[in-house]
Structure formats: C-alpha cells, structure tokens
Amino acid sequence: MKKLRHLKPAGEAVFKDSYTTKARELLEAYSPGMQREIAVVGVPLSKASISHSGASFAPTTIREALQSYTTYSGEEGMEIADRIIDFGDIYMNPTDVTQNQERITEGLTDVFATETAGNWMILGGDHSISYSSIKAFAEKKTVGVIQFDAHHDLRNTEDGGPTNGTPFRRLLEDSIIRGENLTQIGIRDFTNSGAYDEYAKEQSVTVYTMADVDRLSLNQILEIEIQRLAKVVDVIYLSVDMDVLDQAFAPGCPAIGPGGMDSKTLLKGILFASHYEKVQAMDIVEIDPTIDFRNMTSRIAAYVMLQFIKGKRMDDGGGTQKGL
Template identity: 40%
Template sequence: MKAYPYPLLKPPSFVWDKSAVPAEPKVNEWIQTLDPTQAEAYDWTRYDVAILGVPLSRSSISASAASENPDALRRAWKYFTTYNLDCDEDLSDLRVVDLGDVRQNVTDIQQCHRNIREAMFHMRTHHPHMMPVSMGGDHSITAMLVKGWNDAHPQERIGILQMDTHFDLRDLTDNGPSNGTPIRNLIESGVVKGEDVHNIGLHGFFNARSLKTYADEVGVRYTTMQQARKRGLEPTVRKALEQLAAKVDTIYVTVDMDVLDISYGPGVPASTPGGMRSDELFEAVYLAGKHPKVKAMDLVCLDPFKDRGEATVKTAVHTMLTFLTGFKQREK
C-alpha cells in the first residue's frame, strides 16, 4: 500500500481553497492540508499539531452517522477565526496540518480498528513531536488510538481524562469493541490501569448499577456533573489532571460529545438532559490543553445528520480550538 504520508491514511475528501490567505485567516485558511504528491518532501519538524479523521460509526450501539463527522467539522472551519477573544490568543502561530482520514473497511469493524491502531502507531513513530487531535467517529476508536500510542511508546504509563455521560465500561463479551466498551477494553487489555482513568460528566439515569460496581472494583475515578458543579468545574478538572499526572507519563483526553446536555448537543445520538453546558466543556478542555502531560485528544460521537443548524458541529470545532488555545499557551 502506498504510504500517505504513511500507511493506512488517505487524504481528506475535500480541501479548502487557500490561494489567497488573508492577514487574519479563518480556521479553514489556517489549517494546512498535505499535497499527496509532495508528502514525502514535507519538513515535518515545522508542524506542532496533527489533525486525524477517524470516520467509523458501524461500532456504535446507537444508530449513528458519526462517520460523517470528520468532514462536517472540516466544513465548519470556515465559521471560525484563529483569534480567541476570551484568552486574547491567536492560534495562527501554531502550525497545524490535516493528515486526512484513517482508511476504513466497508464491513469489517475489526479491520477498521486495526487500521486505526496502526495509523496512530505510525503517527507517533514518524512524527512523535506533534500533538495528535483525532476527529471521530464513535467512541470505540479511542481504545484503538490509545493502543496505537501504547504500541509506539510501550515504556509509558497512560492515563485517560474522559468527558462523558457514560462510563463506557460495558462487558466486552456481549457488547464487543463498541462505543460502549472502549475504557473497559483498555483496562482489560492491560493498556491502562483502572486507577489511571478519571471520568467527568456522569449523571442521571444513563448508567447501569453494574457499571458503577465494575468502576469501583477496578479503581476508576469519576466525578458526576452534580459533584463537579458543587465543587466547581475548574477545580474538579485541575484535581483530576493533578491526580493523573502524579502517576502517569501521558494523559490522553477523550471528549464524548454526549457529555453535553441535550439542549447543547442536539447532534449527539445518545444525547441526554442534565449534562454539561458548552461553556463548561470549553473550560475543561482549555485546562487540559494547558497541562504538560496531556499529549493527545479526540472528539467522538457526533452525528451531523441529526444536528440542528450545525449547533453541535460548531460546538465541537470550538472545543477543538479551545483545547489548542490551552496547548499554545502551554508552549509559551
């Protein structure tokens, strides 16, 4: 298989016109896209962040077109400037490249998962200095991305900061490698220890008691939305990052967009009442982006076909850009 820029990736399905980039660019004018004919000649040391699309949703428990999300986010870049007024920070100095999408098999989910794992392995092998930001896809991709990281960095202890309404600890024997099992998949495969997972955003009537029992048995840390609001979201996130950083070498941040309240995330297949507001999610990922041990991030479980007025898609792009704002300020 021809490497682009290494195996199991293909170029984005469309590329924004960058023939005339203004002094104050929009995000679609700022994020670079590789020329497939010139991929081998690129100076990869120039880039700080790699965007990766993972268009898989066949492994979703809820009916979902989350496979369409990577392109939906790319198309929504046109709405955003690179300047974050809240932080007085311009992202245009960051060098960000869109590597395209992981190749998917039409019917074989396990092959899709192998491709995702191998793509992350190659990314870390070829470009270990870049921050990977992955656009899913359903939440099953997280287990494969983390396993790919582990393949490339077997000496590292990996922790997970999870923003989610669900534990995602369903039993693999009857749920398989679905979007309901990625965290259990990582724990039972020995890639991540239960005590190295911290979930923020659980609430209400959307998790079975048996999942809480399993979480307690394996030592998963979690903070419900009710607890986070009583303690304050910022101190909750800071404490989770501090606890993880004290034990692990790498913190992987995974944002399941179903962490949002249904009114803020109408494009989420498993949307629920009682979740995070969008501004709370932005605060959480900003703090994560600033932390030196946070080395990768993904956004998952967004179905643009169910969205209303691109509300959830725009929120996801804002989430990604806010994370990168924190990352840039960390670099300073």
C-alpha cells in the same frame, strides 16, 4: 472570445475579508519531514455504534465547522498563526468492524511514530475508536485518560462485541491502561447500570458525576485529577464524548439526554486542561451530523479544538501548570 467576468472556481466564490483568517485555513496536509506543535487525524468509524449513528461523517463536518471561526483570540489578544498538520482520514473497510478497529491502531501507530507533532487531536467517529487510538498512543508510554462522558463505556463485550459502549472496559481488560489512571467526568444519572458503576469501583476508576461537577466545578476537578495523574503517568489523553453535554447544546449526539454540561463549562475545561504539558492528545467523538441541527454539535467540537490549540499556544497562560 469575450472574457468571462466575476467567475471563480466552484466553491471558491465566497466573501473574503483581507484582514481575517478563518480557522480552517490553519489545516495543512501532511508531508514527510514536517514538524508542528499540533496535528489532527480523522477516524470515520461509526458501524460499531450500539444505536444508529452517522458519526463517520463527523471528521469532515468538524473540519468544515472551523470555517465558522477566526484564528484571533480577542480574550488573549493572540493570533494563532502556526499551521496544524492534517494527516487526513484513516480509510475504513465498508463491512468489517473488528478489522477497522485494528486498522485504526495500525494507522495511528504509524502517525504517532512520525513524531511530527507534540500534541494530537483525533476526530471520530463513535467512541469505539478511543480503544484503538489510546492503544496506539500507549505503545511506548504510560497513559492516563480523562474521559468526558455521560456514560461509563464499560459494557461487557459478550453481549455485543467491541461496540462504542466498551472501549474503556477493553482498555482495562487488555492492560493498556490501569483503572487508577482513568478518570471519568460528567457521568449522568439514569444513564448507566449499577453493574457498570460497580465495575468502575472494582477497577479503581475515579468517577465524577454531573452532581460532582455542579458541586466542585469542572476546573477544580481537572486540577485535582491532572496533578494526581501527572505523578504516575508519562502523558495524559483527553477523550471527549460530546454527549457529556446537555441535549440542548448537542442535538447531533446519538445518545442525547438532559442534565448534562453546558458548552461553556466544557470549553473552559478543555482550555484549562490543555495548559498542562503532559496533556498531549485529545479525541472528540459521538457526533452524528445527519441528525444535527445547523451543525451545532460540530461547531462546538471545532471550538473544542480551538480551545486545545489556544491553551498550547499561550506563552505562559498556565503558570506553573505547564510543567506538569
């Protein structure tokens, strides 16, 4: 039989530059006994969303978006060579939202207990997953949280149960975190109610609006808050709701709106924060790939991952920051 020429398995007949490594190639499936600096877990839950959301598809599209980038940082002259452990995705029950949130806590508790990595990236999912993720992360540590968001996500649970609008209220009410250990950055005008703004004040939550970000700069705010939190908590967790971005940059967010951050500001902020040793976890939430345009929002999320990785890999880029 004549040999068939120029054929490769389906999906593998793509151009490959022998001098270029794509960021998606860094992901390595978990197996017991592995040790790496950074690990990733997918949490594909979106049925807790107040509005229609296909955020359950985002862990896949964010990973796929890593293929858009190389592993070389030209700004630092640095190749990111070490692999990232990928634990895969937590399986979700098709109908039971509350059980799924409990399952996320159980699953991530098991993942964190492996101590496979010193730093963690959690890919959501809607923002309800942050309650379960932070609960698992805080099992044996005092956790400070820096939340990038247009919304407070301090809604009451009586009106709709544990939705994507309630994770931080639930964390406070269940004493998983303290109000003074929660910092919210990017809160947008005409996007929240006065009642929840007042609740944030009552709980001693530190709130920076977009006007504050414009006035002070994101990196200045992060320096103030990380240094403040580092004195009173064991670790710091970044929760990145992609709707903190202006709708022009994040068309794939269910709750888009004008007046938000530009992508460059967010990316610089994530890089700055990741230099700090106590910043050890980050979730990325609220991307609906079914309404995105050319995967713009997932591509930013993948870049957020790379900024976090880059900051952790830089030998001494953070100066004295790394000790905090």
